[in-house]
Amino acid sequence: MRRAARMACLLAGVACAHSAWAAQPATELAAIPGGTFDTILPPAEKLKVATVRPFRMDRRTVSNADFARFVSERPEWRRDRVARVFADESYLNHWQSHNAPGAGIEAQPVTQVSWFAAKAYCEARNARLPTWYEWEFVSAASASAADARTDPQWRQTILEWYARPATEALPPAGSTAPNYYGVRDMHGVVWEWVLDLGSMMVSADNREQGDPDVKRFCGTGALSLEQKDNYAMLMRIATLSSMQANYTSSTMGFRCVTGPEATP
Amino acid sequence: MKRLAVMLMFAGVCVGSEPAAPLPSASIYQLDAALTNQDGRTHGLGVYRGHPVLITMFYASCPAVCPLIIDTLRATEKELTPAQRADLRVLLISIDPERDSVAALRTLADQRRIDTSRWSLVRAESAEVRTIAALLNVQYRQLPNGDFNHSTVITLLSPQGEIETTSTRLGTPDPQLVSQLR
Numbered sequence: 025m026r027r028a029a030r031m032a033c034l035l036a037g038v039a040c041a042h043s044a045w046a047a048q049p050a051t052e053l054a055a056i057p058g059g060t061f062d063t064i065l066p067p068a069e070k071l072k073v074a075t076v077r078p079f080r081m082d083r084r085t086v087s088n089a090d091f092a093r094f095v096s097e098r099p100e101w102r103r104d105r106v107a108r109v110f111a112d113e114s115y116l117n118h119w120q121s122h123n124a125p126g127a128g129i130e131a132q133p134v135t136q137v138s139w140f141a142a143k144a145y146c147e148a149r150n151a152r153l154p155t156w157y158e159w160e161f162v163s164a165a166s167a168s169a170a171d172a173r174t175d176p177q178w179r180q181t182i183l184e185w186y187a188r189p190a191t192e193a194l195p196p197a198g199s200t201a202p203n204y205y206g207v208r209d210m211h212g213v214v215w216e217w218v219l220d221l222g223s224m225m226v227s228a229d230n231r232e233q234g235d236p237d238v239k240r241f242c243g244t245g246a247l248s249l250e251q252k253d254n255y256a257m258l259m260r261i262a263t264l265s266s267m268q269a270n271y272t273s274s275t276m277g278f279r280c281v282t283g284p285e286a287t288p
Numbered sequence: 289m290k291r292l293a294v295m296l297m298f299a300g301v302c303v304g305s306e307p308a309a310p311l312p313s314a315s316i317y318q319l320d321a322a323l324t325n326q327d328g329r330t331h332g333l334g335v336y337r338g339h340p341v342l343i344t345m346f347y348a349s350c351p352a353v354c355p356l357i358i359d360t361l362r363a364t365e366k367e368l369t370p371a372q373r374a375d376l377r378v379l380l381i382s383i384d385p386e387r388d389s390v391a392a393l394r395t396l397a398d399q400r401r402i403d404t405s406r407w408s409l410v411r412a413e414s415a416e417v418r419t420i421a422a423l424l425n426v427q428y429r430q431l432p433n434g435d436f437n438h439s440t441v442i443t444l445l446s447p448q449g450e451i452e453t454t455s456t457r458l459g460t461p462d463p464q465l466v467s468q469l470r
Contacts, residue, residue: 067432068431107311107313107314107315108313109314109315109318109423143419147415220429221422222418222421222428223427223429224427269422269423269425
């Protein structure tokens, strides 16, 4: 794959310089076989399973150093140049300067990036953000099982993350234990943007559950959630559905995937 | 190559195009998107720059609510003076690029007798649809049967593409939208 990229560069000549870094993914991607699984976010009424096609996923979250390389290639994504419509005021404002994260945080997952910026980063790498179902599929895995969601001990491990103070420094990207697929950082590090952020049509108000707000949503209305005892995943959904695409947060990072997007 | 650049420069001068003022930072026209309209013509999101624009997202095969979107846009226009109406533009962007071909958009425009001198029905590739929906804060989700759930948001853009106001009211004109347009 990498050789093919280099060949393409040689053929393209000048264009090569621009995409040189893009040809080198942050990490070798992990192969995810895909499959059908019980989802927390049912695709339709009475349909509680989702299917994902095989794809490849970054083994770790994108780091500040990775993102700094992107920003130097695409200066329109520098914090001093980015259009407000794509990123709010706190976009990358924890960096030392507009093009350097600063000593000590290079290896940490990049945060304070908007969905637009994350999407542009992945596209520059010829990749894309994962869909929610792709992310959920991989996140179900423990170190030893593809779907460990009913394992009480594993659930407890995830929940303990939420008990940690938010002021604690983020661990380096890729420093948590690999899961069944060899993917790290799915839990316990940061929230992660998903491609279909705008499809998480979860009612903001619990009282609307079972009483779809037909004014807001054309069709069958807000989704109702499954697995109501899976607090860790419910929190993740709640966090994502509260974010607008130009928002940034000190706990929201991302990773990329490659492969055809699964249709419902 | 250099000669071509020079020729292009002259071409620019010949048609008398003034350099466009930079877009405001909050303008959605900052997005470099390729839209194709009901006549097969491709243009950017800012095709109606310079005019107030009502922008919304829909899909042509939508059974119930989407026809209502067109009705609502029309009813909103009717509240304006002829001069205000002549200045207004309406952009309907499909969330269903798979089924909403140029031909499908053309058919809908004909069926609904849409004045395509001021209104456009457009499609974009799915990655761009997602980005546009994110800019407009439109939520949508394809259902297993191919239909969509989506939030209906009519957005008023300033002549420079800034979001001035949004409305989720359907059926009757939103008074706030109308007063902004006047």
